Amino acid sequence: xxxxxxxxxxxxxxxxxxxxxxxxxxxxxxxxxxxxxxxxxxxxxxxxxxxxxxxxxxxxxxxxxxxxxxxxxxxxxxxxxxxxxxxxxxxxxxxxxxxxxxxxxxxxxxxxxxxxxxxxxxxxxxxxxxxxxxxxxxxxxxxxxxxxxxxxxxxxxxxxxxxxxxxxxxxxxxxxxxxxxxxxxxxxxxxxxxxxxxxxxxxxxxxxxxxxxxxxxxxxxxxxxxxxxxxxxxxxxxxxxxxxxxxxxxxx
Amino acid sequence: xxxxxxxxxxxxxxxxxxxxxxxxxxxxxxxxxxxxxxxxxxxxxxxxxxxxxxxxxxxxxxxxxxxxxxxxxxxxxxxxxxxxxxxxxxxxxxxxxxxxxxxxxxxxxxxxxxxxxxxxxxxxxxxxxxxxxxxxxxxxxxxxxxxxxxxxxxxxxxxxxxxxxxxxxxxxxxxxxxxxxxxxxxxxxxxxxxxxxxxxxxxxxxxxxxxxxxxxxxxxxxxxxxxxxxxxxxxxxxxxxxxxxxxxxxxxxxxxxxxxxxxxxxxxxxxxxxxxxxxxxxxxxxxxxxxxxxxxxxxxxxxxxxxxxxxxxxxxxxxxxxxxxxxxxxxxxxxxxxxxxxxxxxxxxxxxxxxxxxxxxxxxxxxxxxxxxxxxxxxxxxxxxxxxxxxxxxxxxxxxxxxxxxxxxxxxxxxxxxxxxxxxxxxxxxxxxxxxxxxxxxxxxxxxxxxxxxxxxxxxxxxxxxxxxxxxxxx
Numbered sequence: 001x002x003x004x005x006x007x008x009x010x011x012x013x014x015x016x017x018x019x020x021x022x023x024x025x026x027x028x029x030x031x032x033x034x035x036x037x038x039x040x041x042x043x044x045x046x047x048x049x050x051x052x053x054x055x056x057x058x059x060x061x062x063x064x065x066x067x068x069x070x071x072x073x074x075x076x077x078x079x080x081x082x083x084x085x086x087x088x089x090x091x092x093x094x095x096x097x098x099x100x101x102x103x104x105x106x107x108x109x110x111x112x113x114x115x116x117x118x119x120x121x122x123x124x125x126x127x128x129x130x131x132x133x134x135x136x137x138x139x140x141x142x143x144x145x146x147x148x149x150x151x152x153x154x155x156x157x158x159x160x161x162x163x164x165x166x167x168x169x170x171x172x173x174x175x176x177x178x179x180x181x182x183x184x185x186x187x188x189x190x191x192x193x194x195x196x197x198x199x200x201x202x203x204x205x206x207x208x209x210x211x212x213x214x215x216x217x218x219x220x221x222x223x224x225x226x227x228x229x230x231x232x233x234x235x236x237x238x239x240x241x242x243x244x245x246x247x248x249x250x251x252x
Numbered sequence: 253x254x255x256x257x258x259x260x261x262x263x264x265x266x267x268x269x270x271x272x273x274x275x276x277x278x279x280x281x282x283x284x285x286x287x288x289x290x291x292x293x294x295x296x297x298x299x300x301x302x303x304x305x306x307x308x309x310x311x312x313x314x315x316x317x318x319x320x321x322x323x324x325x326x327x328x329x330x331x332x333x334x335x336x337x338x339x340x341x342x343x344x345x346x347x348x349x350x351x352x353x354x355x356x357x358x359x360x361x362x363x364x365x366x367x368x369x370x371x372x373x374x375x376x377x378x379x380x381x382x383x384x385x386x387x388x389x390x391x392x393x394x395x396x397x398x399x400x401x402x403x404x405x406x407x408x409x410x411x412x413x414x415x416x417x418x419x420x421x422x423x424x425x426x427x428x429x430x431x432x433x434x435x436x437x438x439x440x441x442x443x444x445x446x447x448x449x450x451x452x453x454x455x456x457x458x459x460x461x462x463x464x465x466x467x468x469x470x471x472x473x474x475x476x477x478x479x480x481x482x483x484x485x486x487x488x489x490x491x492x493x494x495x496x497x498x499x500x501x502x503x504x505x506x507x508x509x510x511x512x513x514x515x516x517x518x519x520x521x522x523x524x525x526x527x528x529x530x531x532x533x534x535x536x537x538x539x540x541x542x543x544x545x546x547x548x549x550x551x552x553x554x555x556x557x558x559x560x561x562x563x564x565x566x567x568x569x570x571x572x573x574x575x576x577x578x579x580x581x582x583x584x585x586x587x588x589x590x591x592x593x594x595x596x597x598x599x600x601x602x603x604x605x606x607x608x609x610x611x612x613x614x615x616x617x618x619x620x621x622x623x624x625x626x627x628x629x630x631x632x633x634x635x636x637x638x639x640x641x642x643x644x645x646x647x648x649x650x651x652x653x654x655x656x657x658x659x660x661x662x663x664x665x666x667x668x669x670x671x672x673x674x675x676x677x678x679x680x681x682x683x684x685x686x687x688x689x690x691x692x693x694x695x696x697x698x699x700x701x702x703x704x705x706x707x708x709x710x711x712x713x714x715x716x717x718x719x720x721x722x723x724x725x726x727x
Contacts, residue, residue: 093694096693096697
């Protein structure tokens with residue numbers, strides 16, 4: 001399957017702590033998968049390892065985007081290859097406006113020296129902002145500086161919509177969001193859903209999955225996936241709690 | 253990094269860049285002051301310039317002060333001791349230009365021109381291959397325009413010779429020869445620079461560009477500039493350019509004096525990008541009379557050591573002074589910059605915003621002086637100094653000296669040190685920016701609000717220049 005994000009037998013650590021243990025997962029393009037799991041089980045590590053974060057060491061395994069290997073690549077190459085990570089805690093970049101930041105990210109994807117169509121850029125940016133119910137004034141605010149939790153997440157989704165990745169990993173996008181913000185952010189993701197993008201939604205709670213209905217749900221525990229199923233698995237998990245997973249594992 | 257490694261790294265950075273200053277001199281010039289500094293050299297310079305006896309006397313006195321004054325190493329860096337005054341050529345007469353061929357210009361320099369988009373016609377000139385391009389023509393057009401308004405725009409030699417009534421009164425008064433060792437050196441050997449007089453009420457629309465004037469004359473190693481804005485007049489002066497300047501000499505020591513008479517406004521903009529072997533030791537000060545305004549906008553990039561603290565003496569009621577400065581210190585470079593605000597009348601106000609960026613083993617130092625004596629009232633100062641460190645070998649120090657006494661005077665001082673964090677870089681790289689692009693975006697963001705104060709064409713070039721500096725700093 002060339003048109004997929006494929007992760008095979010991935011082992012990764014930070015310092016001397018082993019976090020991902022023989023992790024495998026395939027996300028075909030056009031599908032939305034959710035990973036749920038208790039805290040500290042390696043969900044965010046998975047996101048960062050895929051994005052090429054320098055703090056993590058990959059011991060073995062592979063990950064490919066539509067057949068193109070990404071492990072060991074620089075974060076910017078992975079991003080330009082088509083992987084987008086919506087951060088759980090996005091960084092602030094003082095003095096750099098959102099408009100300039102997204103523009104720089106788009107220019108980084110162009111041929112060197114190619115002209116940039118600023119008019120079309122702003123038209124698209126404003127349209128996407130309208131969809132996310134973001135004030136136009138937002139474009140001149142500095143990236144994530146002084147943003148509320150909801151504004152930060154909306155800004156992540158805006159970037160995703162503008163950069164049009166092949167695959168997107170949303171790391172705990174629901175954390176710090178009230179219901180209204182959650183709805184708007186989910187609408188943004190749903191708006192992007194389609195045959196040309198694969199999404200991996202990482203979440204601790206089932207709540208988000210009421211808005212972004214996944215095609216598949218995976219339960220992650222101790223560095224790998226222990227259970228996979230349809231969207232009903234999320235409901236089941238919510239009802240029974242993570243202890244259910246632990247007990248089931250213990251008896252297995 | 254141990255201290256040893258650090259000095260090693262600094263040395264290497266300096267060694268590498270030293271080639272940038274390599275120029276060959278043709279021998280046997282009719283006008284040659286020779287190497288080294290002594291009273292005969294001063295006599296020679298003054299004679300070649302055909303100066304009045306009082307100027308020669310001023311120069312000789314300054315030389316004496318220079319010789320008697322100790323190096324200010326008790327507060328400034330020991331690196332000053334590395335200057336060998338006996339190995340310096342203090343004066344090169346007209347026609348005595350350095351030469352080198354385009355092939356001898358280092359590739360990285362050519363690359364820089366390319367990236368900055370410097371026009372073909374100017375590249376050879378800037379690289380020191382051609383002594384002149386068409387500066388002469390640009391300057392004379394500009395001069396004709398100004399003459400219609402009664403504005404005088406010339407060099408110090410002509411200024412003191414042709415308009416002594418205007419310039420002699422202020423020459424060496426804002427910054428006397430004894431102000432500091434390097435002001436004394438400049439006073440002894442000054443050559444080149446600008447003398448400007450703007451008559452009462454004249455508002456000069458276009459900024460005056462030193463670039464064309466000084467380049468048409470000689471290279472400005474010991475420039476002397478004096479700008480007098482008469483009552484109610486306004487003028488903006490721009491010095492330097494963002495293109496790297498390849499100095500023929502490793503010591504640059506200028507003196508700049510500004511006089512803003514009642515209600516006048518002077519804005520002095522500097523953008524300098526020195527090669528990494530240059531000692532750039534400059535004294536800049538302005539006097540603002542009643543309701544007058546002096547504004548220094550200063551951007552220092554490059555050099556081995558820059559020491560520069562533009563100041564304003566607020567001498568008349570309601571006078572205003574401002575210093576906005578950006579300093580970027582890369583490997584092996586030390587930017588020792590700051591500002592001085594001397595409040596000497598009631599209701600005067602001053603503003604200092606200084607931003608420094610230290611890259612690699614670069615070092616930046618802020619020194620500020622704000623003085624409000626107890627006899628004054630209702631004076632205000634605002635000082636903000638922000639430092640950005642790019643990585644763990646960078647260094648920044650802040651030495652503010654604030655003395656405020658008297659009634660209802662207020663001072664506000666804010667200082668911050670920030671770092672570009674690994675998480676910020678990862679975040680930006682996750683959006684597709686290379687590490688260098690991410691760094692330069694962070695740095696441009698840091699100086700963003702100050703860069704806006706620069707004229708449009710400068711601010712665009714400045715951004716590109718920062719990008720170039722940052723690209724080389726990662727990896």
